[in-house]
Amino acid sequence: MPDPLLILTATAYEQQRxxxxxxxxxxxxxxxxxxxxxxxxxxxxxxxxxxIGAVNTTQALTVALQEIGPELVLQxxxxxxxxxxxxxxxxxxxxxxxxxxxxxxITPAGWFPADEIGIxxxxxxxxxxxxxxxxxxxxxxxxxxxEQSGExxxxxPFVTVQQCTGREDxxxxxxxxxxxxxxxxxxxxxxxxxxxxxxxxxxxxxxxNLVEDRNKDAxxxxxxxxxxxxxxRKFIExx
Numbered sequence: 001m002p003d004p005l006l007i008l009t010a011t012a013y014e015q016q017r018x019x020x021x022x023x024x025x026x027x028x029x030x031x032x033x034x035x036x037x038x039x040x041x042x043x044x045x046x047x048x049x050x051x052i053g054a055v056n057t058t059q060a061l062t063v064a065l066q067e068i069g070p071e072l073v074l075q076x077x078x079x080x081x082x083x084x085x086x087x088x089x090x091x092x093x094x095x096x097x098x099x100x101x102x103x104x105x106i107t108p109a110g111w112f113p114a115d116e117i118g119i120x121x122x123x124x125x126x127x128x129x130x131x132x133x134x135x136x137x138x139x140x141x142x143x144x145x146x147e148q149s150g151e152x153x154x155x156x157p158f159v160t161v162q163q164c165t166g167r168e169d170x171x172x173x174x175x176x177x178x179x180x181x182x183x184x185x186x187x188x189x190x191x192x193x194x195x196x197x198x199x200x201x202x203x204x205x206x207x208x209n210l211v212e213d214r215n216k217d218a219x220x221x222x223x224x225x226x227x228x229x230x231x232x233r234k235f236i237e238x239x
Contacts, residue, residue: 002043002044002071003044003068003069003070003071004037004044004045004046004068004070004071005040005043005044005045005046005070005071005072005074005236005239006045006046006048006061006064006068006070006072006073006074007045007046007047007048007074007075007076007232008048008050008057008060008061008073008074008075008076008186008190009047009048009049009050009075009076009077010049010050010051010052010053010056010057010077010185010186011049011051011052011077012034012049013225014076014077014078014225014228014229015036015047015049015076015229016229017225017226017229017230017233018040018045018047018229018232018233019036019038019047021040021233022036022038022039022040022045022047023038023039023040024037024038024039025037025038026038030063030064030067031059031060031063031064031067032059033048033049033050033051033060033063034048034049035047035048035064036048040233040236040237041236041237043236043237043239045236046064046068046070048060048061048064050186052185052186053162053185053186054100054160054162054185054186054188054189055189056186057186057189057190057193058189058192058193061073061189061190061193061194062193065193065194065197065199070199071200072199072200072201072202073190073194073199073200073201073202074201074202074203074204074232074235074236075186075187075190075201075202075203075204076203076204076205076228076229076232077184077186077205077228078184078205078206078207078208078221078224078225078228079093079158079182079183079184079205079206079207079208079224080164080165080171080182080183080184080207080208080209080210080211081093081181081182081207081209081210081211082171082172082174082175082180082181082182082183082210082211083168083171083172083175083210083211083212084172084175084176085154085156085175085180085181085182086154087154087181087182087207087210088207088210089207089208089209089210089219089220089223089224090206090207090220090223090224090227091152091154091206091207092146092151092152092153092154092204092205092206092207092227092228092231093153093154093155093156093158093181093182093204093205093206093207094139094142094143094146094153094154094155094156094202094203094204095134095139095155095156095157095158095187095191095202095203095204095205096133096134096136096139096155096156096157097131097132097133097134097157097158097191098131098132098134098157098158098159098160098187098188098190098191098192098203099130099131099132099157099158099159099160099178099180099188100114100121100130100160100188101130101159101160101161101174101177101178101183101188102161102162102163103121103129103130104116104117104130105117111177113129113130114129114130115127115129115130121192122192122195122196124195124196124198128192128195130178130188131178132188132191132192132195134191134201134202134203135200135201138200138202139155139202142202142204142235143155145234145235145238145239146231146234146235148238149231149234149235149238150234151231151234153204153231154181156179156180156181156182157178157179157180157181158180158181158182158183158184158187158188158203158205159174159175159178159180159182159183159184159188160183160184160185160186160187160188160189161174161183161184161185162185164183164185165183165211166213166214167213167214168211168212168213171183171211171212174211175211182205182207182211183211184205187203187205190203191203204228204231204232204235205224205228206223206224206225206227206228206231207224208220208221208223208224208225209221
């Protein structure tokens with residue numbers, strides 16, 4: 001049997017459709033998190049609800065990588081699209097890199113990234129600060145699989161923030177700063193820990209809202225949650 005595929009979601013809602021479709025499903029609590037093991041087709045998977053935010057994600061993924069040796073970490077969920085991306089609600093986005101959007105230094109001359117501090121956030125084969133690139137070949141393979149299954153997906157840099165951006169001007173600034181297409185609250189932490197443990201990592205999100213002046217009436221979270229889980233299942237079945 002192949003090594004399991006580890007699937008991370010911030011909330012149970014973002015994995016419920018996948019959870020309900022698992023064969024041979026079992027539920028455990030490990031490291032204070034719910035782990036759901038089962039099969040999607042011939043692929044063993046472990047679904048973990050991490051909780052929202054970078055700290056929860058870091059704790060949950062670290063425990064998982066100490067316990068099991070997954071073939072791949074796949075993070076799925078919803079995200080907010082920056083206006084310059086051209087993405088709309090329900091669209092799928094695949095990360096080419098993850099960026100800590102708030103990590104750095106504010107000075108009278110403006111914002112500077114974490115390398116302004118001069119201490120790497122992570123050092124392995126190189127020094128890492130804000131940006132964690134994903135394997136281009138793996139991203140390209142994922143896009144090909146998704147497109148072959150009938151899904152349309154846009155690649156680009158993602159930004160991870162501690163506070164959801166509810167102002168259009170700040171969203172535009174973050175998009176320009178990182179040349180990014182969307183934001184979320186967990187991805188950079190998962191990319192960081194996957195890099196530390198040398199485990200392949202992918203991040204797939206569906207757009208629930210545009211990053212504009214906050215207007216919850218314009219969001220469509222149910223559609224985004226459904227879209228990303230349908231696409232994730234197609235991807236897993238085709239691996």
